[in-house]
Amino acid sequence: MARTTSNPSKSLGEQAYARIRHEIISGVFAPDQPLRLAQLQERCGAGFSPLREALTRLAAEGLVVSESMRGFRVAPLSLDDLRDTMETRIFVEAEALWRSIERGGDEWEMRIVSSLHALGRQNERTQPDDPDSLAALEERHRDFHVALVSASGSRRLEQIIDNLYLGSVRYRMPSLSNMPSNPSRDLMAEHGAISEAALARDAARAVGLLTAHYRLTADVLSLAHSERMARTAGR
Amino acid sequence: MARTTSNPSKSLGEQAYARIRHEIISGVFAPDQPLRLAQLQERCGAGFSPLREALTRLAAEGLVVSESMRGFRVAPLSLDDLRDTMETRIFVEAEALWRSIERGGDEWEMRIVSSLHALGRQNERTQPDDPDSLAALEERHRDFHVALVSASGSRRLEQIIDNLYLGSVRYRMPSLSNMPSNPSRDLMAEHGAISEAALARDAARAVGLLTAHYRLTADVLSLAHSERMARTAGR
DNA sequence: AATCAAAAGATTTTCGAAAATATGTGTTTC
DNA sequence: GAAACACATATTTTCGAAAATCTTTTGATT
Numbered sequence: 001m002a003r004t005t006s007n008p009s010k011s012l013g014e015q016a017y018a019r020i021r022h023e024i025i026s027g028v029f030a031p032d033q034p035l036r037l038a039q040l041q042e043r044c045g046a047g048f049s050p051l052r053e054a055l056t057r058l059a060a061e062g063l064v065v066s067e068s069m070r071g072f073r074v075a076p077l078s079l080d081d082l083r084d085t086m087e088t089r090i091f092v093e094a095e096a097l098w099r100s101i102e103r104g105g106d107e108w109e110m111r112i113v114s115s116l117h118a119l120g121r122q123n124e125r126t127q128p129d130d131p132d133s134l135a136a137l138e139e140r141h142r143d144f145h146v147a148l149v150s151a152s153g154s155r156r157l158e159q160i161i162d163n164l165y166l167g168s169v170r171y172r173m174p175s176l177s178n179m180p181s182n183p184s185r186d187l188m189a190e191h192g193a194i195s196e197a198a199l200a201r202d203a204a205r206a207v208g209l210l211t212a213h214y215r216l217t218a219d220v221l222s223l224a225h226s227e228r229m230a231r232t233a234g235r
Numbered sequence: 236m237a238r239t240t241s242n243p244s245k246s247l248g249e250q251a252y253a254r255i256r257h258e259i260i261s262g263v264f265a266p267d268q269p270l271r272l273a274q275l276q277e278r279c280g281a282g283f284s285p286l287r288e289a290l291t292r293l294a295a296e297g298l299v300v301s302e303s304m305r306g307f308r309v310a311p312l313s314l315d316d317l318r319d320t321m322e323t324r325i326f327v328e329a330e331a332l333w334r335s336i337e338r339g340g341d342e343w344e345m346r347i348v349s350s351l352h353a354l355g356r357q358n359e360r361t362q363p364d365d366p367d368s369l370a371a372l373e374e375r376h377r378d379f380h381v382a383l384v385s386a387s388g389s390r391r392l393e394q395i396i397d398n399l400y401l402g403s404v405r406y407r408m409p410s411l412s413n414m415p416s417n418p419s420r421d422l423m424a425e426h427g428a429i430s431e432a433a434l435a436r437d438a439a440r441a442v443g444l445l446t447a448h449y450r451l452t453a454d455v456l457s458l459a460h461s462e463r464m465a466r467t468a469g470r
Numbered sequence: 471a472a473t474c475a476a477a478a479g480a481t482t483t484t485c486g487a488a489a490a491t492a493t494g495t496g497t498t499t500c
Numbered sequence: 501g502a503a504a505c506a507c508a509t510a511t512t513t514t515c516g517a518a519a520a521t522c523t524t525t526t527g528a529t530t
Contacts (some may be wrong), residue, residue, distance in 0.1 A: 056291050160323075
């Protein structure tokens, strides 16, 4: 079979999955937007079977919703879901961070240091109007937070944290592009302080700082989401 | 199209998903067993597309694993996974129970009382050699534990609890059928005590009892799993 | 006997036509 | 005008053949 675009040694289903996933996260597909097979077939260059497979998988992850015999839609966003997701992240990641501080070794410390460094570098070079560099920044940001909790010793907690991150990232992406440089907030300082407390094995302080970091983020995103909803409703 | 078996107003994909899910949980398909499309096609009477869709969904839920270009297998079981899953259940359900005790109203209390009652009834009439009644008992057991934490107010916690239950139920099913009546354990008494503490709004006691209940279960299941592994390895 | 290559076989993955279902439009009836 | 029905269109869902890929067997060579 002739691959129209490229051959990254991945099945078409995998490619379609990755692509649709990315386009939902980055907002190309808006919340609640119907995902029609014919439309995706053209866009992804794949047949029905791999597309349905990709959508089913995304539905299981919570990025799309599927109604029997009526196809798929991008999963909706809501203020309630944002708050719930962020509070649950705090609850789970606080525990995972605590355990990581107790159990983490050199590898864990190295991962924190290096991911924090990479986050800072990407932060310097990111242009607010360049979607690619924003996506890269988000990736670094995720890597840092994953690194913090990566020594919990629990595969299950890791999976839960992954899924909760996925549930929250869609609220952040539009904020990133609309808020070039946040005035009253020094994100790198917050990240640095968390990292410092974690490496000093001060679990209580690290967890407190992480919690505050997420609560602040939740507030910022809530505001941005509400404004976006108000703007969209008036169209 | 002529449905060979029945028409429960569900798509073939849904049917196949429910069936394979049930057969993995109940042990018809053993851990690590390859799931070949041709075999499933015959057994489920569905074509490739709905079957792949069902398997993809089960893979996202963690019941099967998928290797690119090499198909699907039933997800393996392990002592580590069992321990991790049960400890994570304790962590998450303890929080959800605490919140439910704080927030639950009449509906929550009614749900606990009625599901406990139904669990007791099913417990009386269950025959250890009847797979159907064992499945019904497991269903009642699940309903009771879901009821306990059903007033947490967090959709995310509920989803996590659902998924963790799914991750642990496969370890319980074989134990149920091999241990007709557990000698040193009165499960109904444990459930009754948890229910009592929850309804009395004694959060600390309820959480303590629930934790002990799950720890005991984890120990029993660990033992049973180890014995099963030893027996299987020597064949 | 061990090693490797090519062929044969088995299995997964993809495609597009056909069936099943949902949605929209117009017509009739009251 | 509103409800009810039939028809036409749009969309999802399913099927089975064909292509792509992996696995095993065969056979030649050292």
